[in-house]
Amino acid sequence: xxxxxxxxxxxxxxxxxxxxxxxxxxxxxxxxxxxxxxxxxxxxxxxxxxxxxxxxxxxxxxxxxxxxxxxxxxxxxxxxxxxxxxxxxxxxxxxxxxxxxxxxxxxxxxxxxxxxxxxxxxxxxxxxxxxxxxxxxxxxxxxxxxxxxxxxxxxxxxxxxxxxxxxxxxxxxxxxxxxxxxxxxxxxxxxxxxxxxxxxxxxxxxxxxxxxxxxxxxxxxxxxxxxxxxxxxxxxxxxxxxxxxxxxxxxxxxxxxxxxxxxxxxxxxxxxxxxxxxxxxxxxxxxxxxxxxxxxxxxxxxxxxxxxxxxxxxxxxxxxxxxxxxxxxxxxxxxxxxxxxxxxxxxxxxxxxxxxxxxxxxxxxxxxxxxxxxxxxxxxxxxxxxxxxxxxxxxxxxxxxxxxxxxxxxxxxxxxxxxxxxxxxxxxxxxxxxxxxxxxxxxxxxxxxxxxxxxxxxxxxxxxxxxxxxxxxxxxxxxxxxxxxxxxxxxxxxxxxxxxxxxxxxxxxxx
Numbered sequence: 379x380x381x382x383x384x385x386x387x388x389x390x391x392x393x394x395x396x397x398x399x400x401x402x403x404x405x406x407x408x409x410x411x412x413x414x415x416x417x418x419x420x421x422x423x424x425x426x427x428x429x430x431x432x433x434x435x436x437x438x439x440x441x442x443x444x445x446x447x448x449x450x451x452x453x454x455x456x457x458x459x460x461x462x463x464x465x466x467x468x469x470x471x472x473x474x475x476x477x478x479x480x481x482x483x484x485x486x487x488x489x490x491x492x493x494x495x496x497x498x499x500x501x502x503x504x505x506x507x508x509x510x511x512x513x514x515x516x517x518x519x520x521x522x523x524x525x526x527x528x529x530x531x532x533x534x535x536x537x538x539x540x541x542x543x544x545x546x547x548x549x550x551x552x553x554x555x556x557x558x559x560x561x562x563x564x565x566x567x568x569x570x571x572x573x574x575x576x577x578x579x580x581x582x583x584x585x586x587x588x589x590x591x592x593x594x595x596x597x598x599x600x601x602x603x604x605x606x607x608x609x610x611x612x613x614x615x616x617x618x619x620x621x622x623x624x625x626x627x628x629x630x631x632x633x634x635x636x637x638x639x640x641x642x643x644x645x646x647x648x649x650x651x652x653x654x655x656x657x658x659x660x661x662x663x664x665x666x667x668x669x670x671x672x673x674x675x676x677x678x679x680x681x682x683x684x685x686x687x688x689x690x691x692x693x694x695x696x697x698x699x700x701x702x703x704x705x706x707x708x709x710x711x712x713x714x715x716x717x718x719x720x721x722x723x724x725x726x727x728x729x730x731x732x733x734x735x736x737x738x739x740x741x742x743x744x745x746x747x748x749x750x751x752x753x754x755x756x757x758x759x760x761x762x763x764x765x766x767x768x769x770x771x772x773x774x775x776x777x778x779x780x781x782x783x784x785x786x787x788x789x790x791x792x793x794x795x796x797x798x799x800x801x802x803x804x805x806x807x808x809x810x811x812x813x814x815x816x817x818x819x820x821x822x823x824x825x826x827x828x829x830x831x832x833x834x835x836x837x838x839x840x841x842x843x844x845x846x847x848x849x850x851x852x853x854x855x856x857x858x859x860x861x862x863x864x865x866x867x868x869x870x871x872x873x874x875x876x877x878x879x880x881x882x883x884x885x886x887x888x889x
Contacts, residue, residue, distance in 0.1 A: 381407045381526040382688045384513050386501045387533030390477065391656035391673035393484035395530060397435070398681025400491035401797040404688050407494045407524070409501050409515055415485055418633040419476035419560050419586055423667030426462055427754035429469035430777070431678045434794040434846050440483045445475030453666060453748050454721035455573065455582065456732055458739035460749040466832070467755065468777055476586060477670065504529055504542045506651045527688060530653040537658035543649035552638025554601045559593045559614050559634040560586060565627030572622065577724050579621035590632065595621055596722060609634040639663040639719045641712050647701040655680060660708045665718035666752045672711050675754060676704050682797060682844035691819060691872040703759045714751060764869055765850035766862050769833050775842050778834070780825040787828055790842065796821060799871060800842040805854060814867065816874025839863050841870060
């Protein structure tokens, strides 16, 4: 084998997944057609849940240095914004940051972890057998073939991996085309925000920096244009005048793209040794800035599971859980973006509906639920049927402030930066730490809560997955906590006595 995993596509999702795999000691390679990371802004929003998972890997701080924090979001550009500042998280905001900068940070993280990136290299075909996958590719040195144990398609809407895996891409084509552009608008005061919705169309203008604006236009007069027809500056100017009443002195255009409301989803995320993530698995109208975020969350979910299969410790069911856990949430994403597109209609009936929904979002509870959905803070997975029932099972773990045995204060997100499972023991004297010495992918922490956290008051021990979700929690009222903990660890991490080469648990915070 040349590699354990080959990733086809080196955008944000590919870089995130490559870093996750490399963090677990997996030999990984990215094949990417482009010579450099994208120079265009593209996705501009990093949502709260994405910021949390990036915090778990120590990446969030690097993005904060460059992005602009925004306390609010939107659903279908309704008049009432979504209030992210009330979310139960230290990442209770979105980060307004061009994708070009996000990609650079993720690429450097992957490179620092030893990921090999082959740029200007295009995958031509993939062929899998019982032992691995052959990838025929063309690069600066000509054509050749690489072999790996697994391949993941992070190669976008036209995914070669999806097509060659013969995975149906179910849904519908675009019925309406819109325009995105980044341009200089000297007729606007610096950092202005403009939004207008009339019978002539919809326009939204947001500042990327002091001189560049993101322009989004839904112009009915240009809605039937083919996606492949190049956009001209004249078209952008005329659409601006129709929808906004002015071109605002439009001069330099840095980037333009045509996009539509095509909505499709892969019927499955895995075909034996081939996997899909990001736009290769689903496309949708880019409402609410959710697309890149969902792809990064998929990468976080798949990475440790695929690494476990490669390293030999993962139970057979674990890798199958990637599809079982993520497919329902991508289905929900497609439904909410279709709903948002439906609301971007200037007919009288829809305009009245928008007014009703805007009024409804003034209610704190309704606003909170919608903010959780758009920001992905409501994502949870089905509880493990084999574990004792607990309200935390399958839920996202908030950032917990812990007091370790040595008295040091630590964040649970800080402790997850190794990419290991975290066995958090909040009651002592039941399981000896030595019992877990055979698990190199498990970190055992004995601590107490330094601050209250919802639904954690009765937790004896919890197993937090590498992606920050709670595999299971055992209550202090459990009659046999030692047995339940032991069974839970073996179910999720395998029986260390059957594993070879165990290097022992991490010792962070244990004295």
